[in-house]
Each structure stands twice: as C-alpha cells, then as structure tokens.
Amino acid sequence: MKKKIFNIGWLFAIAAIASFGFTSCDEDRDSNPTLDLSHVAEGFVLNTPANAANNTYDLASAETVALTCSQPNYGGVPYATRYYVQVSDNPAFLNDTTVDHKELPTSYTTAKMAVDASELNNAVVELFQKANPDTDYPNNVKPIYIRLRAALDGTSGMGQTYSNIITLPKTLATYVAPAAELPTQLYVVGASIGTAWTTWQVAPQVYGVSGNYYTIVYVPAGGQLKWGTFENDWRGYNRLRTIKDEAQAEISESTDGNSNITFKNAGWYSLLFTGEIIGKSVQYDLTVYPGKVYVIGNACDNWGDADASLACTAPADQTGQWVSPAFKQAGELRAYIKVGTHQWWRTEFTLYKGTTVYYRDFDIPDSWSQGAREKAVPAKPDPDNYSIQCSAGQRLYVSFDTGTGEMK
Known part of the structure; x- marks a missing residue:
C-alpha cells in the first residue's frame, strides 16, 4: 500500500498566508463602504x-x-x-x-x-x-x-x-382616447340591487353576440340605476346614446343632477345594453324589456322558446326567488332570461355546483357538462359541476339579486 507523505513546510506556509489575509481584512474594515439607512x-x-x-x-x-x-x-x-x-x-x-x-x-x-x-x-x-x-x-x-x-x-x-x-x-394635459374595444361584460348598480348603491351586478355578454349585454333587475316605483364598463364606473342616463322602453317603465333622467336612470313604474325588467364602436369610442344604447324567466328542454318535455306554460313566477321584489313550473320528468336543467328577440340559448344560465348562477359563455352541443369539457376555451377544470339534473316534480328557485339558486 502506498503511503501519502505530507510536506510540513508547505502546511506552515498556507497557514501564514491565511493569517495574513484575515489580519488585512480586519485592519481595512473602516475604509469599506457601510450602508447607513438612518437618514x-x-x-x-x-x-x-x-x-x-x-x-x-x-x-x-x-x-x-x-x-x-x-x-x-x-x-x-x-x-x-x-x-x-x-x-x-x-x-x-x-x-x-x-x-x-x-x-x-x-x-x-x-x-x-x-x-x-x-x-x-x-x-x-x-x-x-x-x-x-x-x-x-x-x-x-x-x-x-x-x-x-x-x-x-x-x-x-x-x-x-x-x-x-x-x-x-x-x-x-390632453385626453387621448385609447383604441376602442368592446368589454366582455357590463355592470349595473342601484338602490334595489344587492347592497344599495354598493353591489355592482354583472351584465354578461349575450352568448355569441359581441357588444350585447343583459341582466334582470327589480326596480321599485321611482327607483334609480347607474351602469358601467367596470365596477365604480358611475355612468348614468347621459352616457347612453338612446333608451328604448319596451316595458312601459316610463324611464327618465333624474332631476337631482346625478343623471340616474329613473323608472317611474315598479317591476322586474330585463336590460339589454348594446355597444357600437364609433371612431375611438364605444357608444351604448339601452333597451328595457319586461323581466321574464323561463325553463325549457327535456325535463319540461318542451323545447318551445318563451312558451307561456314554462314561465317562472316572479317574486314580489328583489328579495324573493323566481320559481319555475314543476319539471315533468328527469333531465338536465335548461333555463334562461328572455331578452328581446335573442334566442333562448344565448341568454341561458345554469347553477354552478348546484348553487351559483352561471351565465352561458361557451358552446353547448348537447349538455352543459359536454360543453364545459369539450367546447369551453379554455376547458373548464370541473365540467360536471355545470350540468344540473332535475327530477320529476322538482322546481327551480333562483335569486338574481344574490346570484344563487337551488333545485327542490
């Protein structure tokens, strides 16, 4: 076996160099930059x-x-x-x-x-x-x-x-208009929506129709609303190009200087905002329809759009729930807000996980589950939570004010 032979003189030399290095650093410490945050x-x-x-x-x-x-x-x-x-x-x-x-x-x-x-x-x-x-x-x-x-x-x-x-x-400074883009959704706020003048209720895009946005609200007699392209974007009557009243709501501009959208007559109303890009800005129109909600599909044994026998019963005000007719047989929940002449499936909603109102924003070739799995972009991570199965005799109960619902 080979023996390793150490050079003792070499080891002493290394130790001396190390000692010199440590001494030099210690002596030079006062001249090094020192960060001082006291000022x-x-x-x-x-x-x-x-x-x-x-x-x-x-x-x-x-x-x-x-x-x-x-x-x-x-x-x-x-x-x-x-x-x-x-x-x-x-x-x-x-x-x-x-x-x-x-x-x-x-x-x-x-x-x-x-x-x-x-x-x-x-x-x-x-x-x-x-x-x-x-x-x-x-x-x-x-x-x-x-x-x-x-x-x-x-x-x-x-x-x-x-x-x-x-x-x-x-x-x-000069206002420079950004390149106009249509938003993905709008918002409404008012005294009879959620927490008064605090809750901004989403008005989703009509599925497949760019620049069209809808929602359903209850407004008491003399009630007022504002709207916006984002939360706290306080737009009023004067920010709309035109207003069409198809519900005999008797709409006017408030006289208090706030330009609120005022409804003389109480009721449930479907609101349809339409946006049009003109130059570097988006101009918006509002059409107000009577608020109507329907169910449809296999569980009803009826696919008639706006069939009177499938109409949900409206609550007295925003604090109550809409109630559907009893479903005739087992099948998937298909429900929608009727908005003007738009086809039912463009303003359809479901109950995500059985409790939360979710407005359709992807293709549904056969069922909510299949659409969420195969047609949504990007695909939904939990597609089966969009498909709600009804039993014969059950009814849909839904609050658009809280965005919640249930089957029972």
Missing part, C-alpha cells in the same frame, strides 16, 4: 426645473420632461438607486401626500431623468376622470405636483425615501 426619513432634493415658471409643458406633444435630484443619503456612498415619479393634480398634495396621486410605470436609475411625458399626461387625465367620472376632461393649462420615491435598486424597497414636492405651474 431615509430626511428625504432628498428634487430640483424645480429652471424655466418651470415660464414654460408651458404640453404633455401630450412633448417626448420627455427633464427632472434632476440629489442622491439619497445612504451613508455618503452612491449606492445604485431606483427613482419612481409620483404626480398629483390636487394642490392639497403639497401638504398631504395621502391625497390621490399616481406613480408612473417607468422608473429611473440616475439622478438626471428624462421622464416620459405621455405617462405624465395619462396620469393627470386619469386622476381627473376618477374624481369627475361624468365630466369630459378640460384641456386647460393648470399646475401639477411631482415628487420622487427612491429605493435601493435591486431590492424590494430597502432604503425607501421621498423627495420634496415641486410644482410645474403651467402644464397642458
């Missing part, structure tokens, strides 16, 4: 541009707005820092940074920034529209208020600190 509360300085008082910043036409600042004090060492631009059009921002403001999507890594002017423009317009949802943006010269948020680059906000706030006294 972050002091902030840093954002400079007001030299000609800000005389220049008018046309944000929609300009490419950039030049900003410069001092570096935050992280211990006297110029650590890599990322800067974020925040803007407000509210003068209260000067003294209260909790008032509404927006942070621009682009951030910067130098203390000299060419800020994207279009981002500033869009932020100012969005802030105005949020505060004034039913008012067109006025393209007037006005001041805006800017500050910077800074943090160590590459961290999740370490060393976060804020600059002072500067004023650009003369800025001109």
Whole structure:
C-alpha cells in the first residue's frame, strides 16, 4: 500500500498566508463602504426645473420632461438607486401626500431623468376622470405636483425615501382616447340591487353576440340605476346614446343632477345594453324589456322558446326567488332570461355546483357538462359541476339579486 507523505513546510506556509489575509481584512474594515439607512426619513432634493415658471409643458406633444435630484443619503456612498415619479393634480398634495396621486410605470436609475411625458399626461387625465367620472376632461393649462420615491435598486424597497414636492405651474394635459374595444361584460348598480348603491351586478355578454349585454333587475316605483364598463364606473342616463322602453317603465333622467336612470313604474325588467364602436369610442344604447324567466328542454318535455306554460313566477321584489313550473320528468336543467328577440340559448344560465348562477359563455352541443369539457376555451377544470339534473316534480328557485339558486 502506498503511503501519502505530507510536506510540513508547505502546511506552515498556507497557514501564514491565511493569517495574513484575515489580519488585512480586519485592519481595512473602516475604509469599506457601510450602508447607513438612518437618514431615509430626511428625504432628498428634487430640483424645480429652471424655466418651470415660464414654460408651458404640453404633455401630450412633448417626448420627455427633464427632472434632476440629489442622491439619497445612504451613508455618503452612491449606492445604485431606483427613482419612481409620483404626480398629483390636487394642490392639497403639497401638504398631504395621502391625497390621490399616481406613480408612473417607468422608473429611473440616475439622478438626471428624462421622464416620459405621455405617462405624465395619462396620469393627470386619469386622476381627473376618477374624481369627475361624468365630466369630459378640460384641456386647460393648470399646475401639477411631482415628487420622487427612491429605493435601493435591486431590492424590494430597502432604503425607501421621498423627495420634496415641486410644482410645474403651467402644464397642458390632453385626453387621448385609447383604441376602442368592446368589454366582455357590463355592470349595473342601484338602490334595489344587492347592497344599495354598493353591489355592482354583472351584465354578461349575450352568448355569441359581441357588444350585447343583459341582466334582470327589480326596480321599485321611482327607483334609480347607474351602469358601467367596470365596477365604480358611475355612468348614468347621459352616457347612453338612446333608451328604448319596451316595458312601459316610463324611464327618465333624474332631476337631482346625478343623471340616474329613473323608472317611474315598479317591476322586474330585463336590460339589454348594446355597444357600437364609433371612431375611438364605444357608444351604448339601452333597451328595457319586461323581466321574464323561463325553463325549457327535456325535463319540461318542451323545447318551445318563451312558451307561456314554462314561465317562472316572479317574486314580489328583489328579495324573493323566481320559481319555475314543476319539471315533468328527469333531465338536465335548461333555463334562461328572455331578452328581446335573442334566442333562448344565448341568454341561458345554469347553477354552478348546484348553487351559483352561471351565465352561458361557451358552446353547448348537447349538455352543459359536454360543453364545459369539450367546447369551453379554455376547458373548464370541473365540467360536471355545470350540468344540473332535475327530477320529476322538482322546481327551480333562483335569486338574481344574490346570484344563487337551488333545485327542490
């Protein structure tokens, strides 16, 4: 067997080098950069541009707005820092940074920034529209208020600190209409929907008909509604191109200045919104029909669209449930809200997992289960939960106000 022979002199040399290295690091420690976050509360300085008082910043036409600042004090060492631009059009921002403001999507890594002017423009317009949802943006010269948020680059906000706030006294923002797109659904809100003026009830798209949206609501005498393309998008009577009353609801615009859609007569109503792209905007019309709900299909032994014998009984108001006729035999639940001349299967719904109203949004070649499994895009992960089987003598009970139902 071979023996390993160690060179003792070599081992002593290695130990000496290691000892020297440790000593050197220890002695040089005071000259190494040290991160110091004790000054972050002091902030840093954002400079007001030299000609800000005389220049008018046309944000929609300009490419950039030049900003410069001092570096935050992280211990006297110029650590890599990322800067974020925040803007407000509210003068209260000067003294209260909790008032509404927006942070621009682009951030910067130098203390000299060419800020994207279009981002500033869009932020100012969005802030105005949020505060004034039913008012067109006025393209007037006005001041805006800017500050910077800074943090160590590459961290999740370490060393976060804020600059002072500067004023650009003369800025001109312009509303730039985005490319018009039809939404996938609309919403309605009102005193008789869920929690009054809080619950935004979905108006789904009529299956296979782009730009058509429907829902069913109860409105008391003198009741009012608003609508929107998203929750808290408070659109009223004045945001509709036309209104057709096919239900003798006697619809008018509220006189309180809120432009609410007002129904003189109480009742259940089916609402059909239609959107049309005109130029860079979508114009909407509303048609109001009597609220009617039906069942149909094998369980009824009847496939007649809007057959009077298959009509569900309406509750007295939104707090009750619609009740179907008793099913004649076993079969799959097929039910729908009747909306104008649209075929029944375009406004069909089921009870997902037997309890939650689910409006049809995929092809159903034979049954809800098959459609969810084979025709939905993307395919549903639990297709059998869309198909509800009825027994002879059972009835459908459904609340459109709560979006729930049951078979019993």
